[in-house]
Amino acid sequence: MNRIFNVTKPLTLLAAASLLLAACGGNNSDKTDKSTSSAATPAATTSPTNTTAASSDSQEKVTIEYWQYEYPSKVALINELIKQFEEQNPNITVKQTNFPYDQYNEKVATLVPAGKGPDVINLYYGWLPKYVSSGFLQPLPESGFPKADIENKYYPLVNASKIDGSYWAIPTAVRTLAVFYNKDLFTKANIAEPPQTWEELVEDSIRLTEKDSKDQFVVEGLAWEPGAQLHHWYRDGLLPQAGGQDLSEDRRKILWADTPAGLEAFQYLIDFAVKHKVGTTGVFTDDVTAFKTGHAAINIDGSFRLGSLATDAPDLNYGIAPLPSYKSKSAPSSYWANAIPAGVTGAKLDASIKFLQFLTSKEVQEQWVDKVGELPAQKEVATQDEYLNDEKLGPFIRQLDYSKAHFFIDETGERTLFVDAVNEVLLNKVPVEKAFTDLVAKTQKLYDDYWAKVDKK
Amino acid sequence: MVTTTTRRRAAEGSKSLSLRLNYRTQRYLFIYLMLSIPLLYFLLTRLFPILYSFNISFREWDILSPEKPFVGLDNYYGLFEDEAFRKSLKNTFFYVVVGIPGQLAVGLFAALLLQNVKLLRGFFRTIYFIPYITSIVAVSWVFRWLLMPNGWINGQILNLGLPAQPFLQSPDQAPYVIALSMIWQSVGFQMLIFLTGLEGIPKMYHEAAHIDGANAWDRFRFITLPLLNPIILFSAVIAGISYLQSFAHIVSMTQDGGPLNSTRTLVYHIYKLAFKNFDMGSASAATVILFVIILAFTLLQLKLLNRKIDY
Incomplete structure (x- = not known):
């Protein structure tokens, strides 16, 4: 009996070790990730009970994740913008994640089914139909982004992100x-x-x-x-x-x-x-x-x-x-636009909408021109003399009125x-x-x- | 009386036997447990994904959406209607057919030369081996730069008074350029394996044959080559699998497996299907096809090349 007991000891040890090993790979690292972040912001995770708390949003702390591809000036600027945004919204924490351009779709494709999705995602406009038809995105909420507003303020090229009558993504900046x-x-x-x-x-x-x-x-x-x-x-x-x-x-x-x-x-x-x-x-x-x-x-x-x-x-x-x-x-024109994935709801959705509104604000568009060099997506911002008279930016901006963005499937x-x-x-x-x-x-x-x-x- | 003692003896014997068995069982249990850890890992990271991709190959799945409707063999039919897939299949076979013999021949040649020198042997061995440990991406970019229309190699060709060559820009030449660069990169590895194999052939066979009047070619043909057979088998299988899986050279040296899909390989096509087109169903189907090809290819090689030769 004693000896048998001795065998079971290493056996249980082994089982425990293999469990540990299994826990290290795959989805579970996400959970440890989240638990550390929620330790920093006590009520960060959205539980079903949050829906009631969301209405009194001033107390609720929310963490949202922003994904974009690795482009040094964009990454640096977003970090800076997150700071500005968090100052204005002390109850929202934004975490930025980046992937190399070549692997962007690949990373999205592998991480999202594993349950590691973003709350706001930056996508090339030409990928939108694929993302929309696969049910990955939700249309931009009409309350936060009224259609009439978009069509008034933005250059007509953003029409490429209008699918089935709704806008699914909105850019900060465009390029020609x-x-x-x-x-x-x-x-x-x-x-x-x-x-x-x-x-x-x-x-x-x-x-x-x-x-x-x-x-x-x-x-x-x-x-x-x-x-x-x-x-x-x-x-x-x-x-x-x-x-x-x-x-x-x-x-x-x-x-x-x-x-x-x-x-x-x-x-x-x-x-x-x-x-x-x-x-x-x-x-x-x-x-x-x-x-x-x-x-x-x-x-x-x-x-x-x-x-x-x-x-x-x-x-x-x-x-x-x-x-x-x-x-x-x-x-020809094109753009990278920000969208909200389908699974984002409740307090996270509210925070994501706020962040997206911030990203498309006039101030951010102006910072974007200065730091990244892309053109403002809104007419009112782009047609300021400062930009129109710029030797390099001017010709790009003057083409925006008659620019087109092919609807890539x-x-x-x-x-x-x-x-x-x-x-x-x-x-x-x-x-x-x-x-x-x-x-x-x-x-x-x-x-x-x-x-x-x-x-x- | 007799029966009780025998009974007692039997009982004692069975007791000691069970104790012994227990001890043995414990040991074996422990050993097998230790051995099963890598097996468990293999199951988790290899076998389940393989089975899973078999399953996905019969489904339509764009990876982002939660539904994976069953579509039967549609993905397989679709692949064979896809011109780019057929082309990539053909190209992959081309790399295997040109690559394996090329790699084996050049590697063996280098090993035979090196075996006959003493001076600077280590130096040459290192030089030949360096390409194998150099990053494929770095090497590919150097090749690409050397081979561009107005690159260094074309400069030399023009200096000789010959017309400039398109190399990677031409669908006729690009596959050969890729195959050559893959061979170049693996020759060092091949040479090292062959050198070890050659060392293992007893000198007396050669001496005896020499005394009998066999010339160098005969000695190579009838002694070296047959005795190297296990090495050749090993090399051919390893090289075959690596050519069937060629990917990095294509990504780094060509534009999208072009021009006109002339260099696109099966693995590159799978990559495109899965992570550019998000068509996991077709990608899995193509993976299953690749799996079957590699399996068949390896079995065929084992059958054809695995002959025991002894003197």
Whole structure:
């Protein structure tokens, strides 16, 4: 008996140890996390009894979690803003969590089912349809964010986050694409003004292109990377400028091939690499590097690049100009927007709404321009003289009135299809017409699949 | 009387037996318990996820939503209709077919050379081994930079008066570039394994064959190669699995497994399906297909290569 008892002792020890081991992995670390945070703020966790307490919210302490991707200036600014917000709302604590951009969706996808969701989440607008159709988000409460208010105050491009008649996310700042041009290279080529029309862009980029005796690029007239910003330039810039339309009203049909404008714009974009040979993929690793190092005279890029150009290439003498126009003006725009996940309720929801209102306030938008360099999402804030007259910000902001943000149902998928179509022409010598027809058909199929899934629900 | 003593003896015997058994049982119990800890860990972190992904492969799940409706074989049908999946399957086989023989041949060649030198042997061994322990991402970026249209390698090619090559920008050349870089990176590991194997072959076989008049090729063909068989088997299985799972090179050296999906591998495709498209059902289905391929491949290799050879 004694001996048997001796065996059971290590046995129970083992069982306890394995239990401990199991407890260390997976979901449970979240619980320890929460218990420590609730120790700091005694009534932080929302229990069912909180619903009654929520009405007398002045006493209730709430902790909410904010998620965004890792972008140093944004992370630093949010930390600063959280301090300001907590001063105004002493009963709310905000915790920021960051993930690298490349792993953002991956982290969301793995952590959320494990019960570690955020209360306010920053998402790229192009991901919204996926998040909405999977039931991950709740529409912005009408009480905190009246529809009429949004439509009055914000630039129309935020319409891309309106799905099924409700807004699901709201941005602090937006970005547009514009022409980045190297002033030194322009002077060298005797060009006084940045290009304003399609024709001028072609002429200028030909004049700016410099090749060595072996026909290799020394300077690209126009940096040409379809997978970077050029596919955006096509959808929301070239296509509408040529008189074409992107999507049908109900966002179910791709209309690129419905008018000759679609093909004309596609041909125009491809000609830079194939006919004019002023730039091509992979030269100087990519378009941004080429422009930074003075190996590209013009690049079509976004306002979000201003910050990294300032730190990585402080001596680069460059200017910004609105995108060249054709039959009309149009510029691609995009944004990161904040949304509230579906599971957030009660006191946490109230706190999240407050935080979101704070993030979209005029003061925060102004800080955002100064610290991050992105453009204010509200007209009233953006059109202040201080910004409009800014040499770099001005051209980006002036395009906001006629800017568009394509409704992506699958951002990576749509981009891949576009890049593939361009490569078919560039590498496999497929006729432009055929590549274009295939592109439209394949993109349409993506949309059909998406809507079939949505309709089923 | 007799019966009582025997009975007593039997009782004593059974008592001591039960005591002995108990002691033994205790020991074994303890040993098995200790052994079962890694097993438990394996069950938790490997086997359950595998079974779970089998289950998910028959469901539609976008990872964010709580429902996972059962859809039968739809995910599998969808995959085989997906051009990119078929392409990635083909590419993966290409890497296996080019990669394993390439890696084994170059590794064996390097090992044979090294075995015949004494001076600077350690130095060369280190040099060959360094790529294996270097970060794939870092190496890939160096390759990418060297191989870009106006990179250093094209500069040299142009200096020789030859036309510049697109390398990673071309769907025809990119798969070979990727395969070569994967081979380059694993040659050191292969060489080390082969060196150990070569050391294990008794010198007297070679001496005897030499006296009998066998030339160097014959000695390699009929002594070295057959006796290296277990090593070759091990290397081929390990290399096969690693080529079937190739991922990091694709992410770092190409744009999205391009151009035109020419370099996309099965694992990269799974990654895209799961974490870019949030299509966990299809991703799990693709994982199951990969699982079956690796299993079949390994069994086939064991069957084909596992021959006992002794002299």
